[in-house]
Amino acid sequence: MARVEQRRIGMMGDEAVAYAIKQVEPDVVAAYPITPQTIIVERFSDYVADGLVRTEFVAIESEHSALSACVGAAAAGARAFTATASQGLALMWEILYIASSMRLPIVMVIVNRALSAPINIHCDHSDAMGARDSGWIQLFCENCQEAYDTAIQAWRIAEHPDVQLPVMVCLDGFVVSHTLEDIEVLPDEVVKEFVGERPLVRVMGHEGEVPYRLDPTGREPLSMGTFAMYDLYFEYKRQQEEAMRAALKVIEEVGREYGELTGRYYGLIDQYKLEDAEVAIVGLGSSMGTAKDAADELRDEGIRAGVLRIRSFRPFPTETVREALKGVKTVAVMDRALSFGGPAGPLMMDMATVFYGLKEGPTMLNYIYGLGGRDISTDDFKAVAQDALRAAEEGVEGLPVKFVGVRE
Amino acid sequence: MIEIRLHGRGGQGVWTAANLLALAAIREGKYAQGFPFFGPERLGAPVLAFARISDKPIRVHCMIYRPDVVGVLDPTLLSPSVVEGLKKDGILVLNSDKEPSELREILGLEEGMGTIWVLDASRMAIEILGREITNTAIMSAVARATGAVSLSSLEAVIKERFPPNVAEKNLELVRRAYEEVRRE
Amino acid sequence: MSSSLPGWKELPMGGVAFRPSTDIKTGEWRLGFRPVVKEEKCVGCAMCVVLCPDMAMGLGEEGKAQVNYDYCKGCGICARECPYGAIEMVPE
Incomplete structure (x- = not known):
């Protein structure tokens, strides 16, 4: 891919994320605002209100519901995005495991913030560390530029056929989220081409091979995340571990391809x-x-x-x-x-x-x-x-x- | 790299001023950061905001402890604490109707420490905006005192970021502040 | 543990149901009694069809209740709920 012309602008980390997600234009965004992630949700809902994206924006009642809505959307084959921080991530806890174990390529931005008590709105990594073993890919960003770039790359990593895992893009609360920095942004059509359409892998369902999505028409029936006891559960977990190992290679590949496009190369x-x-x-x-x-x-x-x-x-x-x-x-x-x-x-x-x-x-x-x-x-x-x-x-x-x- | 620390009160647009300086610098092809003091913002409480402007990419992500420039938006904040960490050859841009010599005494600044630029930004803001909102005036005075960004870049970002009626009056304010700020 | 179950490499991802649940003939789990329909008493009201927890009751061509013994676990709900006493639990 040839190097493309980019525009240089000043943006805060949260704004940069919202802008990247606007360019990706996922099918569904379900999010609940929480400091210091709030600006992401505010800006994105502006884009929706202004008719700049066709995304279904779900202003939802809690983070537990926000991620649940994303699980539903992603299971139906949609691209789903959410963002949270601190207590919000803590409230999502049980759904984190469901999203990764059902192998749903959701992208979620975590604006890292300390956990209560005492109440604190500022940066540390305790929130993301609490989700460390939940089966999500976790990418940590250094600055606003990387937050923008990673919010685009995350989709390609999550949706790669060998990976099929949700991705957390982590950026430091206030230090990145509320700091205005110079960043280079890609043209909309270049982002759209880079992320493409969500490819649906094919799996063997109970009535033969079907795309990995729930089909309400029943023509391509599939049940996900069903019951598995000691006879099968362990095998599913082994698969998740394998997907994580595959992600090591994919993160590098996607980072290299993005580098050829932008001049900004990323790796592990x-x-x-x-x-x-x-x-x-x-x-x-x-x-x-x-x-x-x-x-x-x-x-x-x-x-x-x-x-x-x-x-x-x-x-x-x-x-x-x-x-x-x-x-x-x-x-x-x-x-x-x-x-x-x-x-x-x-x-x-x-x-x-x-x-x-x-x-x-x-x-x-x-x-x-x-x-x-x-x-x-x-x-x-x-x-x-x-x-x-x-x-x-x-x-x-x-x-x-x-x-x-x-x-x- | 030039590091700027702005002092004001919550609600006076201190953070906005820092961001506008950063945006003006980015417009000129420079690298920049604008950020608030990472604390809770409370109306009327003393607050800080920071800007960094550089010819090279900026990697540092901490607050500014040894500023090259200190700008004070609110005259009631003038005290020795605002000059904390200021470099010896640093620049002070102060909103005050007092003389530089008197300000040196208030700030506890020794002879040969820093250079004071002073502007009665409160009076100017009341005249032009009808309110004592001094952020754009001090920002403009900082630009004049340091040469970090040009007046025309500041005008451009004001037009870009403010609604037209607000932009118009602020443009008048930044132009006058740029002209009238005096060096001791 | 059964060696006929797929290993992690063959298993479809995401806890997907990889074979129809109807493959398992749960009728084999029936203990002691089976429901038998007395066609002369059955009016085809389908109360048993609605109430059967295993979807093992249906209506036959004549419009009378019919038991699918492949999936009937012999719980007896149909016999207890039939308003016409048309289903009887008889020893296997």
């Missing part, structure tokens, strides 16, 4: 100056941009620092991460969520698994940061990297978990 991870790094900062989301600036400043001071941003948190790119960190001696793993009582933060547990059983691996330290929107600055990241280096030099035993900027 985002590497910054890791080749010769003595210390790497590993994390998710917008703060990794800040970490890149910190790495540059550290390099000016003679410390070879690098950054590894995990874009695809689920599926977790184990091999890719291992390869990217080859030769890096010290790693600071940044977690913007807690696993209360766990051995470390959620990302750290994955990172420890990446190197488990290998003869050689980096010294790793875990840093919990930014809960409830606590800001993390370039200086904070520099201090983290220096702390990790110092600790590694002195010798690290076990798996140290540290808290950045929390008052004693």
Whole structure:
């Protein structure tokens, strides 16, 4: 595909998502507004009211219902979109599993926000971490541009015949959702062509092979998500795991194709100056941009620092991460969520698994940061990297978990 | 990169001013961010908004702690806290009817620290808008003091973002603010 | 566990019903008694058709109640509810 002409505009992260979804023009959008996702729903309902999209917009009474409506729509063969945050995602919990287990390629934007109590509207990743094992693909974005780009790519990933899983596009509350940045947007027709029509895979139903959708006419009968006990349930779960593994390849393929179109290439991870790094900062989301600036400043001071941003948190790119960190001696793993009582933060547990059983691996330290929107600055990241280096030099035993900027 | 911090009160359009500065910069082909202080917005409470403008892509996603520029929309907010973190060669754009020397004293600014630009934006806004909404005036004065964006870019984004009747009066305000802001 | 069940590679995704439920002859689960229609008493009101929880009751060509013993579990609801006493539960 040839590179296309793009328009450069200023948009907030939420606006950028709404704009991308307008261009994709799904059949159904069912969403309930919640801070800091509200702007997505407001802007999209404007597009509907102004007649700019033909989407069926369902102003619904709760997030549980919003995702349920998307499940129904997607099961009927439609493209369905929703967006939420924090408590809204928590309320969706049981339907999350139904959507992924029924293999419905729904796209949902999560504007990451802390969970109550106490009530807090600001960014951390606790909401998405709570949905970590629900069978959804989870892609974390660094900035408004990536939020726009990923809200387009997500459809191709979700609907790929080898995948057929719902996708969560995660962007940081306020830090991305409410920050106006320059972004490049594609022409409508290019987005439409990129996402195409939702392809319906064919499955063997109880009366022969049919497209994977519920047919109210009964001509192509199909029942989804029926009853399965210990004799079949396990096999269905094994299939979901396989689909997740297939998604690793598809996320890269779609990111490459999108790159050829736009000049912005995406993969499973985002590497910054890791080749010769003595210390790497590993994390998710917008703060990794800040970490890149910190790495540059550290390099000016003679410390070879690098950054590894995990874009695809689920599926977790184990091999890719291992390869990217080859030769890096010290790693600071940044977690913007807690696993209360766990051995470390959620990302750290994955990172420890990446190197488990290998003869050689980096010294790793875990840093919990930014809960409830606590800001993390370039200086904070520099201090983290220096702390990790110092600790590694002195010798690290076990798996140290540290808290950045929390008052004693 | 130039980092701008604006001080005002909830409802005065502080965030809008930061966003308009960012939009004007983007219009000029630059890279920019505009964002609010990540706190609850309450009518009348002191609030902050930030803008970053750069010739290179901006990656940093934290608040601004060492601003190059501080703009104050509301004269009642003038106190030493607004100059916190300001760089030594930083620029201050203040809404006040007072003299720069007096303002230095109020802000606790030492000699040789920062450059003050001052504008009686409240009076000007009341004259033109009939209300004390000073965000566009201070934004314009920041543009003049820093050269970060041109007046014509600001005019263009005002026309783009505001309804015609609101845009017209604000255009008059930004032009006058741009002309009348004085450097100490 | 039955080895005739499909493995995860063959199984259609999404918990799809991959064979008709009618493949399972639930009539084999009947314990002890079966309903028998006394045609002379049956008026074809179809009350039993509506009430049968297993859709095993129908009306025959003559308009009389007819039992599909492949799916009748012998619960006896039809016999109990028939307003004309036209269905009798008899030992198998």
